[in-house]
Amino acid sequence: MIIMVYEIFEKYWKYLMFFTIILLLFSSAVLLNNLFTKGSILERDVELSGGKMINVEVRSADIEALSKEVPYASIQLATGQTQNLIVKIPFDSNETVVIDTIKKYAEVVGQPSVSSVGPILGKIFFQQAMFALVVAFVMMALIVFILFRSFVPSLIVILAATTDILVTLAFLHFLGVKLSLTVLAAILTVIGYSVDTDILLTSEVLKSNRNVKESIDKAMRTGLTLTATTLAALMSIYLFSGSVVLQQIAYVLTIGLLIDLPATWWTNAGLLRWIDERRAKKS
Amino acid sequence: MKDALKNPRIIILLFFVALSIIFIAPNPNPHGLKITYVSKDSSLNLQLGEIIYFIDNEPVTIESLNKEYFGTVSIQTNKGVRFFNVNGSLGLTAEPLEYTNLKFGLDLKGGVRTVIEPNVSDKDTIEQIISTLQTRINVYGLRESVFRPIYFEDKGFVEINIAGGNEEELRALLESQGKFEAKIPIILQFRNNESTLKLEKEYKIKLLNNSILIEDSNYKKGEKFFLDNTAFEVGDITKENINLTSTVFTSNDILIVFFDPQRSRIEKIGDIYRWSFAVQLSKEGAERFALITNNLRVVPGGYLDSPIILYLDGELIDSLSIASELKGKVVTEVSISGAAVSMDEAQKERSRLQSILRSGALPTSINIVQLETISPNLGTGFIRNAIIAAIAAILGVVTVVSLRYRKLKIILPMVLISLSEVLMILGFAALVGWTIDLSAIAGIIAAIGTGIDSQIIIIDQALRKEDERIMTLREKLSRAFFVIFGSAGTVIAAMLPLIIIGFGVLRGFAIVTSIGVLVGVLIARPAFAVIIEKII
Numbered sequence: 001m002i003i004m005v006y007e008i009f010e011k012y013w014k015y016l017m018f019f020t021i022i023l024l025l026f027s028s029a030v031l032l033n034n035l036f037t038k039g040s041i042l043e044r045d046v047e048l049s050g051g052k053m054i055n056v057e058v059r060s061a062d063i064e065a066l067s068k069e070v071p072y073a074s075i076q077l078a079t080g081q082t083q084n085l086i087v088k089i090p091f092d093s094n095e096t097v098v099i100d101t102i103k104k105y106a107e108v109v110g111q112p113s114v115s116s117v118g119p120i121l122g123k124i125f126f127q128q129a130m131f132a133l134v135v136a137f138v139m140m141a142l143i144v145f146i147l148f149r150s151f152v153p154s155l156i157v158i159l160a161a162t163t164d165i166l167v168t169l170a171f172l173h174f175l176g177v178k179l180s181l182t183v184l185a186a187i188l189t190v191i192g193y194s195v196d197t198d199i200l201l202t203s204e205v206l207k208s209n210r211n212v213k214e215s216i217d218k219a220m221r222t223g224l225t226l227t228a229t230t231l232a233a234l235m236s237i238y239l240f241s242g243s244v245v246l247q248q249i250a251y252v253l254t255i256g257l258l259i260d261l262p263a264t265w266w267t268n269a270g271l272l273r274w275i276d277e278r279r280a281k282k283s
Numbered sequence: 284m285k286d287a288l289k290n291p292r293i294i295i296l297l298f299f300v301a302l303s304i305i306f307i308a309p310n311p312n313p314h315g316l317k318i319t320y321v322s323k324d325s326s327l328n329l330q331l332g333e334i335i336y337f338i339d340n341e342p343v344t345i346e347s348l349n350k351e352y353f354g355t356v357s358i359q360t361n362k363g364v365r366f367f368n369v370n371g372s373l374g375l376t377a378e379p380l381e382y383t384n385l386k387f388g389l390d391l392k393g394g395v396r397t398v399i400e401p402n403v404s405d406k407d408t409i410e411q412i413i414s415t416l417q418t419r420i421n422v423y424g425l426r427e428s429v430f431r432p433i434y435f436e437d438k439g440f441v442e443i444n445i446a447g448g449n450e451e452e453l454r455a456l457l458e459s460q461g462k463f464e465a466k467i468p469i470i471l472q473f474r475n476n477e478s479t480l481k482l483e484k485e486y487k488i489k490l491l492n493n494s495i496l497i498e499d500s501n502y503k504k505g506e507k508f509f510l511d512n513t514a515f516e517v518g519d520i521t522k523e524n525i526n527l528t529s530t531v532f533t534s535n536d537i538l539i540v541f542f543d544p545q546r547s548r549i550e551k552i553g554d555i556y557r558w559s560f561a562v563q564l565s566k567e568g569a570e571r572f573a574l575i576t577n578n579l580r581v582v583p584g585g586y587l588d589s590p591i592i593l594y595l596d597g598e599l600i601d602s603l604s605i606a607s608e609l610k611g612k613v614v615t616e617v618s619i620s621g622a623a624v625s626m627d628e629a630q631k632e633r634s635r636l637q638s639i640l641r642s643g644a645l646p647t648s649i650n651i652v653q654l655e656t657i658s659p660n661l662g663t664g665f666i667r668n669a670i671i672a673a674i675a676a677i678l679g680v681v682t683v684v685s686l687r688y689r690k691l692k693i694i695l696p697m698v699l700i701s702l703s704e705v706l707m708i709l710g711f712a713a714l715v716g717w718t719i720d721l722s723a724i725a726g727i728i729a730a731i732g733t734g735i736d737s738q739i740i741i742i743d744q745a746l747r748k749e750d751e752r753i754m755t756l757r758e759k760l761s762r763a764f765f766v767i768f769g770s771a772g773t774v775i776a777a778m779l780p781l782i783i784i785g786f787g788v789l790r791g792f793a794i795v796t797s798i799g800v801l802v803g804v805l806i807a808r809p810a811f812a813v814i815i816e817k818i819i
Contacts, residue, residue, distance in 0.1 A: 232679030
């Protein structure tokens with residue numbers, strides 16, 4: 001399969017390069033639209049806007065009936081070895097009433113956990129989250145520049161990382177995922193993880209004595225193994241952990257890693273090849 | 284293989300793994316109780332963290348620790364056997380030893396996580412709030428609490444994690460500012476529109492139209508003034524008399540809150556449970572009491588004509604009649620009492636007041652801005668799930684790697700090195716006393732994921748056969764390390780802002796990920812490279 005993918009790239013690499021660039025432009029437009037209409041690039045979850053969250057283990061739950069009874073709540077069911085029902089309600093609503101309603105429509109095990117975040121603290125969390133995101137990105141870019149000490153290849157790596165983050169965020173928007181501290185942690189991990197393959201590819205191309213085509217081929221073998229192992233681990237966490245936090249991290253990371261595949265092996269590799277071809281023509 | 288064991292990098296790895304196991308200290312058969320709190324009133328010279336094994340040659344239990352003792356008691360701890368003279372309770376709080384040194388977070392064992400915002404938030408105030416609340420929670424008897432100040436721009440917060448306890452109890456305990464006041468209303472009769480207030484000297488009070496004149500100052504109803512270091516509030520003024528309410532004791536006057544059975548009791552009277560406990564007051568407060576009660580009159584029944592009324596945060600908690608023989612006396616001990624419908628409620632109410640009075644007043648009022656209760660049964664289910672998910676993740680990774688390399692001698696070291704990393708991260712957590720919670724587990728997973736990636740990069744570089752003439756194995760590995768250090772650097776760079784500013788949940792994740800990646804890059808990866816060098 002790897003060989004097949006590689007053949008497609010061989011044939012069409014000059015066009016494939018633009019696939020993630022177009023995705024990136026489209027995603028940027030979506031996120032900017034969110035920023036102007038909702039005040040945040042991704043709609044905020046209770047943690048970042050203020051609100052209450054009820055988390056309870058259940059044996060079974062009639063989610064449809066429940067959401068009819070409490071229309072103002074957002075309801076989620078995390079499944080694993082145990083099932084957990086997560087119900088989010090506005091800060092000023094009464095959680096005991098909602099818990100009683102949950103008990104009517106679901107077979108509840110043990111005591112529910114309730115967490116509440118005041119609107120002011122939510123706003124502070126949100127500001128911190130945005131600050132962390134920007135600083136993390138800048139720090140990552142700095143490390144890449146220090147690593148390669150060469151402007152254009154560094155820029156290409158950073159472009160790939162930008163694609164990963166922004167396209168992942170846009171996907172989350174379309175999948176209806178809201179921005180929470182957990183999602184932020186996952187996005188930051190995407191920053192760290194996704195540049196791995198780009199660093200691998202770029203260092204292979206820059207430092208190897210072989211020609212660019214061969215270098216990309218070598219790097220891709222390793223890089224696809226990296227992604228495959230990570231995806232295998234994420235899949236197990238998603239299926240078996242039964243924890244909403246871990247599941248959400250696994251979910252976001254999976255999206256990020258899948259987007260990283262074309263961003264690295266089509267766009268990043270394509271650009272490196274294109275630079276090499278131009279250099280060859282000049283000399 | 285023997286060669287490999289002599290390699291310094293392997294030795295370093297084995298050393299740290301061994302060290303981690305010691306730090307985690309698996310304890311298959313724990314016995315004894317670890318002291319978590321020593322009351323200031325305790326006559327025992329024991330320290331926090333000491334482990335008690337025997338009391339009077341009997342294995343210690345929570346019950347035997349909370350019993351009352353009289354006379355000489357022998358206590359055997361990890362520091363040897365000692366004898367103490369005890370009169371009443373031991374004044375210790377302790378918890379059973381755990382199987383390991385690892386602390387599990389609230390999301391794994393249940394409890395309450397809350398963030399409070401003081402109305403004044405400079406550093407000193409926040410430190411004082413933390414120390415006051417810590418005392419309150421310890422005196423109240425909750426098992427474990429962690430306090431962390433958080434500063435954000437010009438705001439300050441305190442994050443509190445408490446194992447056990449429920450939301451209602453904690454709100455009552457934390458939100459109370461703890462301002463204690465004991466007031467005595469004085470009713471002075473006017474004779475010819477004049478009266479006298481006897482304090483250190485005698486003060487003449489003149490009745491004017493709807494106001495009074497003391498020491499050339501004019502006061503209306505509701506106004507306050509100070510005389511001889513005592514606060515007074517003007518009450519109803521009539522032609523016959525005036526009501527002056529004096530504050531005799533405040534939080535600062537409480538020196539000792541008594542917990543011993545003679546002075547801290549619960550009695551069943553009919554259907555209700557009456558609780559009481561005594562507090563010792565400062566000399567200044569006691570002298571104030573003497574001066575004020577000089578102005579009261581004896582009424583039939585052997586009492587003075589005004590009671591002493593106790594308030595906590597402006598709410599009445601008790602009103603006590605004052606025996607006539609106490610008039611003008613320096614009284615340093617006051618008994619506070621109340622009633623509840625059940626033994627349990629009586630105990631909780633008494634404990635709450637004792638802990639609030641004992642800890643003193645907060646320097647400012649506070650608001651609870653975030654409160655999260657985590658049910659413990661969510662935790663036990665989670666640990667089971669986490670283990671299953673971890674095994675599944677290992678199997679998944681091993682499957683992918685097996686498909687790629689098809690060699691056990693490559694796959695086995697990979698798995699072993701990754702497990703050693705998990706051990707080292709947990710060892711570090713045990714050493715610095717981190718709590719393992721959901722976000723820490725997510726961090727461990729992220730770090731191990733980076734580790735597996737790095738190992739694949741090393742293997743792939745080492746396995747390149749065609750380059751042998753151009754590039755030695757060492758050179759190939761050094762190229763692998765360029766990528767590994769680079770990617771580790773970017774992961775840590777992405778986590779750094781969270782470590783610096785983050786609130787609880789995210790911060791734990793970022794710290795564990797960074798430490799995990801560092802352990803991997805500095806200890807595990809060099810050793811893995813040595814193993815691969817020997818194998819290939």
